[in-house]
Amino acid sequence: MAKKQKVQRPKAQTPKGFRDYFGAEVAQRTEMLRVIAGVYHRYGFEALESAAVETVEALGKFLPDVDRPNEGVFAWQEEDDKGDGDWLALRYDLTAPLARVFAQHRNDLPTPYRRFAMGPVWRNEKPGPGRFRQFYQCDADTVGSGSVAADAEICAMLADTLEAVGIERGDYVIRMNNRKILNGVLEVMGLSDEGQKANVLRTIDKFDKVGESGVRELLGKGRLDASGAYIDGVGLSDEQAEPVIAFLTSKADDIAGTLANLSAAIGDSAIGAEGVAELQTMADLLAAGGYGADRIAVDPSVVRGLGYYTGPVFEAELTFEIKDEKGRPRSFGSVAGGGRYDDLVKRFTGQEVPATGVSIGVDRLLAALHMKGRLDAKTTGPVVVTVMDRDRMADYQGIVSDLRNAGIRAEVYLGNPKNFGNQLKYADQRDSPIAIIQGGDELAAETLQIKDLILGAKIAETATHEEWKDRPSQFEIPRADLVARIKQLLDEQSQ
Amino acid sequence: MAKKQKVQRPKAQTPKGFRDYFGAEVAQRTEMLRVIAGVYHRYGFEALESAAVETVEALGKFLPDVDRPNEGVFAWQEEDDKGDGDWLALRYDLTAPLARVFAQHRNDLPTPYRRFAMGPVWRNEKPGPGRFRQFYQCDADTVGSGSVAADAEICAMLADTLEAVGIERGDYVIRMNNRKILNGVLEVMGLSDEGQKANVLRTIDKFDKVGESGVRELLGKGRLDASGAYIDGVGLSDEQAEPVIAFLTSKADDIAGTLANLSAAIGDSAIGAEGVAELQTMADLLAAGGYGADRIAVDPSVVRGLGYYTGPVFEAELTFEIKDEKGRPRSFGSVAGGGRYDDLVKRFTGQEVPATGVSIGVDRLLAALHMKGRLDAKTTGPVVVTVMDRDRMADYQGIVSDLRNAGIRAEVYLGNPKNFGNQLKYADQRDSPIAIIQGGDELAAETLQIKDLILGAKIAETATHEEWKDRPSQFEIPRADLVARIKQLLDEQSQ
Numbered sequence: 001m002a003k004k005q006k007v008q009r010p011k012a013q014t015p016k017g018f019r020d021y022f023g024a025e026v027a028q029r030t031e032m033l034r035v036i037a038g039v040y041h042r043y044g045f046e047a048l049e050s051a052a053v054e055t056v057e058a059l060g061k062f063l064p065d066v067d068r069p070n071e072g073v074f075a076w077q078e079e080d081d082k083g084d085g086d087w088l089a090l091r092y093d094l095t096a097p098l099a100r101v102f103a104q105h106r107n108d109l110p111t112p113y114r115r116f117a118m119g120p121v122w123r124n125e126k127p128g129p130g131r132f133r134q135f136y137q138c139d140a141d142t143v144g145s146g147s148v149a150a151d152a153e154i155c156a157m158l159a160d161t162l163e164a165v166g167i168e169r170g171d172y173v174i175r176m177n178n179r180k181i182l183n184g185v186l187e188v189m190g191l192s193d194e195g196q197k198a199n200v201l202r203t204i205d206k207f208d209k210v211g212e213s214g215v216r217e218l219l220g221k222g223r224l225d226a227s228g229a230y231i232d233g234v235g236l237s238d239e240q241a242e243p244v245i246a247f248l249t250s251k252a253d254d255i256a257g258t259l260a261n262l263s264a265a266i267g268d269s270a271i272g273a274e275g276v277a278e279l280q281t282m283a284d285l286l287a288a289g290g291y292g293a294d295r296i297a298v299d300p301s302v303v304r305g306l307g308y309y310t311g312p313v314f315e316a317e318l319t320f321e322i323k324d325e326k327g328r329p330r331s332f333g334s335v336a337g338g339g340r341y342d343d344l345v346k347r348f349t350g351q352e353v354p355a356t357g358v359s360i361g362v363d364r365l366l367a368a369l370h371m372k373g374r375l376d377a378k379t380t381g382p383v384v385v386t387v388m389d390r391d392r393m394a395d396y397q398g399i400v401s402d403l404r405n406a407g408i409r410a411e412v413y414l415g416n417p418k419n420f421g422n423q424l425k426y427a428d429q430r431d432s433p434i435a436i437i438q439g440g441d442e443l444a445a446e447t448l449q450i451k452d453l454i455l456g457a458k459i460a461e462t463a464t465h466e467e468w469k470d471r472p473s474q475f476e477i478p479r480a481d482l483v484a485r486i487k488q489l490l491d492e493q494s495q
Numbered sequence: 496m497a498k499k500q501k502v503q504r505p506k507a508q509t510p511k512g513f514r515d516y517f518g519a520e521v522a523q524r525t526e527m528l529r530v531i532a533g534v535y536h537r538y539g540f541e542a543l544e545s546a547a548v549e550t551v552e553a554l555g556k557f558l559p560d561v562d563r564p565n566e567g568v569f570a571w572q573e574e575d576d577k578g579d580g581d582w583l584a585l586r587y588d589l590t591a592p593l594a595r596v597f598a599q600h601r602n603d604l605p606t607p608y609r610r611f612a613m614g615p616v617w618r619n620e621k622p623g624p625g626r627f628r629q630f631y632q633c634d635a636d637t638v639g640s641g642s643v644a645a646d647a648e649i650c651a652m653l654a655d656t657l658e659a660v661g662i663e664r665g666d667y668v669i670r671m672n673n674r675k676i677l678n679g680v681l682e683v684m685g686l687s688d689e690g691q692k693a694n695v696l697r698t699i700d701k702f703d704k705v706g707e708s709g710v711r712e713l714l715g716k717g718r719l720d721a722s723g724a725y726i727d728g729v730g731l732s733d734e735q736a737e738p739v740i741a742f743l744t745s746k747a748d749d750i751a752g753t754l755a756n757l758s759a760a761i762g763d764s765a766i767g768a769e770g771v772a773e774l775q776t777m778a779d780l781l782a783a784g785g786y787g788a789d790r791i792a793v794d795p796s797v798v799r800g801l802g803y804y805t806g807p808v809f810e811a812e813l814t815f816e817i818k819d820e821k822g823r824p825r826s827f828g829s830v831a832g833g834g835r836y837d838d839l840v841k842r843f844t845g846q847e848v849p850a851t852g853v854s855i856g857v858d859r860l861l862a863a864l865h866m867k868g869r870l871d872a873k874t875t876g877p878v879v880v881t882v883m884d885r886d887r888m889a890d891y892q893g894i895v896s897d898l899r900n901a902g903i904r905a906e907v908y909l910g911n912p913k914n915f916g917n918q919l920k921y922a923d924q925r926d927s928p929i930a931i932i933q934g935g936d937e938l939a940a941e942t943l944q945i946k947d948l949i950l951g952a953k954i955a956e957t958a959t960h961e962e963w964k965d966r967p968s969q970f971e972i973p974r975a976d977l978v979a980r981i982k983q984l985l986d987e988q989s990q
Contacts, residue, residue, distance in 0.1 A: 010552040012598030012843040015573075015583050018546035020596055026542035027532075034529070037522075042899050044877040044906030044925075047521035051513035051629045052547060052585075052615065053569070057505040074548070074583070076571040078510075088510050088569070090547075101515055103507030110924040112909045120547065134546045145909035149888045153909070156896075288889035289896050348507040382539040393644045394783035401651075401784050404537050411539030414607045414640035414648070429605040430539075 017127025018134055024379045029366060032165055033118050033138060036360065039161045040116040040140050043153065048115040050097040052122075056087035058100045060347060074124045090122035094139040095344065095357065102143050103348035111144035118362075139338075141357025143345065148278045151312040151340055151356045152285040158316050158336055158358055159295050165365065166374045167318065172335075174291075175299035176314045178279045179339070181262055182303070184272015185247045188265075189240050199234045200244060207248050207301045219244060243267070247300050255283045258298045278312060304339055312356065313339035318368050332368050336360040381431035383410040383486060386424075387417035388439040399436060399448070399482065406483045408490070427453060433493055434486060438479075446479045450486070454493045512622025513629055519874045524861060527660050528613050528633060531855065534656045535611040535635050538648065543610040545592040547617075551582035553595045555842060569619045585617035589634040590839065590852065597638050597850075598843035606639035613857070634833075636852025638840065643773045646807040646835055646851045647780040653811050653831055653853055654790050660860065661869045662813065667830075669786075670794035671809045673774045674834070676757055677798070679767015680742045684735055694729045695739060702743050702796045714739060738762070742795050750778050753793045773807060799834055807851065808834035813863050827863050831855040876926035878905040878981060881919070882912035883934040894931060894943070894977065901978045903985070922948060928988055929981060933974075941974045945981070949988045 014020060021029070037047065056075055073092050078085030091097050094117045102113060118138040127133055140157065142150040155174050162172050182201065191197050203218045210218065217223035219241040222233035243265055250261030259280055266272025279298055286296050304313040318332035338358030345353035369375045385399050396412045403410035413423045427435045437449035456473040477485045509515060516524070532542065551570055568587050573580030586592050589612045597608060613633040622628055635652065637645040650669050657667050677696070686692050698713045705713065712718035714736040717728035738760055745756030754775055761767025774793055781791050799808040813827035833853030840848035864870045878898055880891050891907045898905035908918045922930045932944035951968040972980045 009845065010555065010843055011550070012553065012595050013550070014546060014595075014599070015548055015550050015581060018548055020546070020600070021542075021544040023541040023543075026544045027536075030529075030532070030542075034525075037525070041522075042902070042904050044904060046518040047516075047525075048518075049516040049521045051509060051515070053510055053513055053617070053629065055506070055508070055510050058507065060505065074571060076569060086510060100507050100509075104509070105515070110921055114906065122548070134548065142909060147888075147909050149892065149907065150909045153892070153907075160899075285889050285892055289892050348504055350504065384539075393642075394780050397644065397648070397780055397784050404655075407537070409537050409539060411609065412644065412648075414609075414637060414642050414645045426605055 017125075017132055019132060024376070027379070028375055029136065029362060032362060032366060032369075033136075035164050036138055036161050036362075037116065037118065039157060039164050043114070043140075043157050043160075045114040045116040045140050048098070048101060048117045049119065050091070050094075050101055050117070052090055052120070053088050054091050054097055054100065056089045058348075059089055059091065059096050072124055074122055092123055093121050094119070094137050094359070095141070095341075098139070098141055098143070098357075099344040099355075100348065102353065103345050106349070112150065113143045114140070115143070116140040136362040138360040138362050139357055141355055143355040144353055145356070146342075146354035148281050148312060149285055151278075151314070152282040152289075154338065154356060154358050155282065155296065155314050156286060156289055156291050158314070158360075159291055161360070162316060162335075162365075166369055166372075167365075169294060171320045171372075172295070172316055172318050173297050174295060174314055174316050175297050175302045176279060176282060176312060177298065177300055177302040178275035178312050179309050180271050180275025180278065180311055181247070181266055181300070182275075184266035184269035184275060185243045187269040187271060188243045188267040189236075191240075196234060200236075201303060203234060204244065204248065204301065205303045212245065212249060215248060216241060216245060250300050251298075254293060255296075255298050258300075259283070262298075262300065275311070282312060304337055308341045308344060309339040310342045311340035313337070314358070316360075320372065322371055332371070334361075335365045335368060379431070380433050381409075381427075383408060383434045383436065384423070384427040384430060384432045385410065385412045385436045386420065386427075387413050388420070388437060390417050392443070395438065395443070399438070402482055403486060406487070408483070408486060424451075434489060436486075442476070442479075447476050448479055448482060449474060449476055450489065452489060452493070512620075512627055514627060519871070522874070523870055524631065524857060527857060527861060527864075528631075530659050531633055531656050531857075532611065532613065534652060534659050538609070538635075538652045538655075540609040540611040540635050543593070543596060543612045544614065545586070545589075545596055545612070547585055547615070548583050549586050549592055549595065551584045553843075554584055554586065554591050567619055569617055587618055588616050589614070589632050589854070590636070590836075593634070593636055593638070593852075594839040594850075595843065597848065598840050601844070607645065608638045609635070610638070611635040631857040633855040633857050634852055636833075636850055638850040639848055640851070641837075641849035643776050643807060644780055646773075646809070647777040647784075649833065649851060649853050650777065650791065650809050651781060651784055651786050653809070653855075654786055656855070657811060657830075657860075661864055661867075662860075664789060666815045666867075667790070667811055667813050668792050669790060669809055669811050670792050670797045671774060671777060671807060672793065672795055672797040673770035673807050674804050675766050675770025675773065675806055676742070676761055676795070677770075679761035679764035679770060680738045682764040682766060683738050683762040684731075691729060695731075696798055698729060699739065699743065699796065700798045707740060707744060710743060711736060711740060745795050746793075749788060750791075750793050753795075754778075757793075757795065770806070777807060799832055803836045803839060804834040805837045806835035808832070809853070811855075815867065817866055827866070829856075830860045830863060874926070875928050876904075876922075878903060878929045878931065879918070879922040879925060879927045880905065880907045880931045881915065881922075882908050883915070883932060885912050887933075887938070890933065890938070894933070897977055898981060901982070903978070903981060919946075929984060931981075937971070937974075942971050943974055943977060945970055945972055945984065947984060947988070 059073065073089040075087055075089035077087050098115065102109065116139060120134050121137050122134050125133060140154060155176060159174055163169060186197055186200065203215055207215050214223060218231065218233050219236045220233045223231050225231050246265040250258055250265055252258045252261055259276055263276050266276065283298065302313055302315050314337065315334050316336040317334050320332055321329045322332050324330050336358055340356040342352060342354045344355060383403055385396050387396055400410045400412045413426060415426065417423065424435060433454050435451040435453055442448055452473045455471060459473055554568065568584040570582055570584035572582050597604065611634060615629050616632050617629050620628060635649060650671060654669055658664060681692055681695065698710055702710050709718060713726065713728050714731045715728045718726050720726050741760040745753055745760055747753045747756055754771055757771050778793065797808055797810050809832065810829050811831040812829050815827055816824045817827050819825050831853055835851040837847060837849045839850060880894050882891055895905045895907045908921060910921060912918065919930060928949050930946040930948055937943055947968045950966060954968055
């Protein structure tokens with residue numbers, strides 16, 4: 001007989017940057033998406049689900065001009081006879097597919113088109129701790145309306161959504177800004193070089209972190225950062241930098257004051273004035289709808305990284321304090337953001353189609369709810385019916401059926417029943433609240449043994465039975481009383 | 496000025512074999528998945544969501560032994576410095592990822608591990624009419640139990656699931672079989688050639704279509720099919736083919752009769768006898784749970800294509816009649832199937848782990864519900880508040896807010912309000928039940944005009960107002976009565 005080759009076994013591992021989600025994690029996300037979809041739907045938005053796969057051409061940015069165009073996306077080439085099949089890729093957000101969908105189906109869709117979409121997106125990036133290459137987004141966009149009433153509506157909906165999923169009023173604020181004001185600021189600065197403009201925008205984005213003096217340094221000669229490294233500045237004179245500083249420090253006690261300061265910062269720039277007027281209209285519309293200063297703020301430091309925003313931009317920030325990795329308090333930060341982008345559909349059709357929308361980071365929002373104690377990390381498992389006699393499986397299934405038919409989550413132990421201790425260990429691992437036992441004696445007496453596993457765990461913890469003596473952790477009930485008694489016990493346990 | 500180059504615009508198109516899902520399609524699938532998850536959860540199954548992406552190695556079958564191993568899957572190679580990064584691929588089902596997950600996390604998971612998973616899977620196949628390369632699966636599996644009680648439980652759960660989503664008892668049947676019986680049949684036939692065995696299995700799979708005489712021909716010399724093409728036979732003698740025929744025709748009036756016939760068909764094969772005994776146990780357990788002959792059948796023609804099944808196999812068939820593309824009546828057919836596979840986890844760990852599970856074809860099940868008239872193709876759109884005066888947007892938003900806060904789906908028109916006809920066309924395209932109008936006169940009188948668009952459409956259809964004269968399609972109400980009157984009208988419309 002030939003010598004056996006050593007078997008090469010595949011590694012049981014998720015690819016780098018991907019992960020599995022179990023039980024409560026999945027259920028809680030599903031429930032959150034259901035609640036968000038409910039709010040979006042009430043606002044008149046319609047669900048859209050496009051495929052995970054798009055042509056690289058439709059996604060844009062990532063054109064097949066190199067051998068393998070997978071910069072930032074997961075891409076591959078379709079097989080065809082001539083070797084020049086289409087390049088396909090996994091979507092990297094839900095906005096690029098929306099632009100493609102609207103361009104493709106525009107004759108059949110109502111205009112304006114309000115749509116929401118929820119699902120995973122993929123990024124071909126170096127994975128790191130807590131950075132995953134597949135994550136959920138949850139978007140709502142209005143395509144085909146140039147009115148800032150559309151932007152205001154989305155801000156109002158965002159506030160309603162946060163409250164619907166369990167973030168209390170006072171624990172969040174919707175911060176609004178307008179890109180046109182920024183453009184006005186750049187205009188009065190007399191900047192024309194695009195690179196320099198981009199550097200100024202990046203610097204503005206750092207205002208929250210480095211403050212006014214830091215921004216002054218970064219706009220000028222540069223700055224020594226906390227790690228001791230020297231960061232090159234944009235190279236502006238103090239005078240040139242002044243409009244940016246005026247802009248960034250324009251936040252006043254109320255929205256009216258902030259808007260007045262912003263008006264001053266943009267001088268006589270027409271585009272800047274337009275931005276201020278839009279912000280004013282949004283604030284007015286929101287105030288009329290009851291969304292006041294406790295929920296809505298104008299905040300000049302909101303820039304939003306993406307280059308495609310053209311008007312209003314907004315962000316939902318959770319304001320409650322958490323501890324950072326070094327134990328220092330900081331606010332939880334942004335969980336959603338968006339704004340107006342008027343050029344995305346034009347790529348396909350040549351026609352300008354105004355659009356605005358928001359994207360909620362579902363995973364961050366779930367993390368926030370966990371920190372606020374609004375979501376349990378552990379959920380209660382099923383009632384476990386143990387198997388004392390493997391020939392009587394039909395009886396045990398019958399017990400389980402009665403419970404399930406009454407809406408109670410229940411299961412029979414399906415492993416090897418020989419070792420009874422293993423059955424109780426299994427019930428423990430399942431976070432089961434109750435185990436049910438029926439041996440020969442109970443069968444003859446038409447009864448069941450009920451083990452209260454929650455109480456049992458409490459007794460084991462305190463190592464004394466004293467305080468629980470009126471409530472036994474194991475007791476016998478008539479088989480006929482099964483459903484009523486289990487319901488009663490589950491009620492008691494949840495109190 | 497240099498001559499402008501013609502702009503190359505990307506095509507706004509889904510890649511071949513992919514499609515977009517809109518509005519009610521998405522909502523109905525989401526709701527179906529929610530209901531199914533509820534049943535699975537009640538049975539003690541836990542949710543699992545793995546990533547869409549797996550290593551090709553973990554998926555198996557599609558090993559990177561060719562330049563681009565994308566036979567059947569969408570695959571690509573990870574970038575790395577040496578050009579030998581991992582091959583990754585989109586999952587083609589939910590079972591291969593489960594095997595990987597169980598092998599990877601087996602020390603943290605309870606055994607037996609009951610899990611359910613729902614989500615899209617991808618197949619790199621030639622797309623055709625109605626054949627898509629991304630579709631939903633919805634699976635439940637029990638890993639780590641060798642007991643046929645686990646298989647019986649899944650059949651019971653499948654019946655409960657079908658009823659929960661709206662398939663009535665009598666409109667479906669769970670058909671069971673066992674691969675060991677088939678193996679017993681092959682054993683008594685004395686077949687040893689693996690290719691010949693596979694051909695016999697394929698022939699059995701055609702029994703529903705070609706009947707007993709067709710199978711006889713296909714097992715023997717061959718057969719002229721309906722299109723006139725000659726199909727080569729397996730080349731068995733009549734005597735050799737006899738056990739297959741006995742097996743396929745063993746269906747009797749009741750399960751006991753069928754099992755007796757199957758016992759005869761497998762002769763003295765030990766593996767065959769084991770299969771018959773397992774089928775008997777499953778039938779007994781199911782009967783004890785109240786799943787009788789109206790829902791459960793033993794059916795020898797159930798083979799299930801996949802080679803990895805090792806014991807019980809089962810299928811959910813919808814038995815009501817539909818018309819095929821030529822108008823001939825046929826039964827709707829299979830919407831779910833599964834069985835026992837004991838070798839999948841072994842690939843990773845070397846240890847044999849028994850497992851059984853089912854996969855529901857969600858899209859087919861949705862199609863069935865549409866055919867039965869259980870799902871509306873069209874859903875009711877939002878109440879549309881029209882814009883008569885664009886400077887009063889805050890008022891219109893206020894109307895919408897009042898409705899939304901009362902749980903009524905509503906939106907304000909966000910397009911250009913200049914042409915009022917366009918606003919009503921929009922409401923029509925949105926399937927809106929009601930339009931609300933407030934011009935200057937109504938504002939002064941603190942009233943609203945209400946247009947009943949459902950009634951309006953009915954009147955337009957019949958071209959007479961006579962039968963609706965007591966119910967005007969447009970009327971005026973006090974602004975203060977908004978919520979109460981809209982609620983009342985929506986109630987009337989839905990009767």
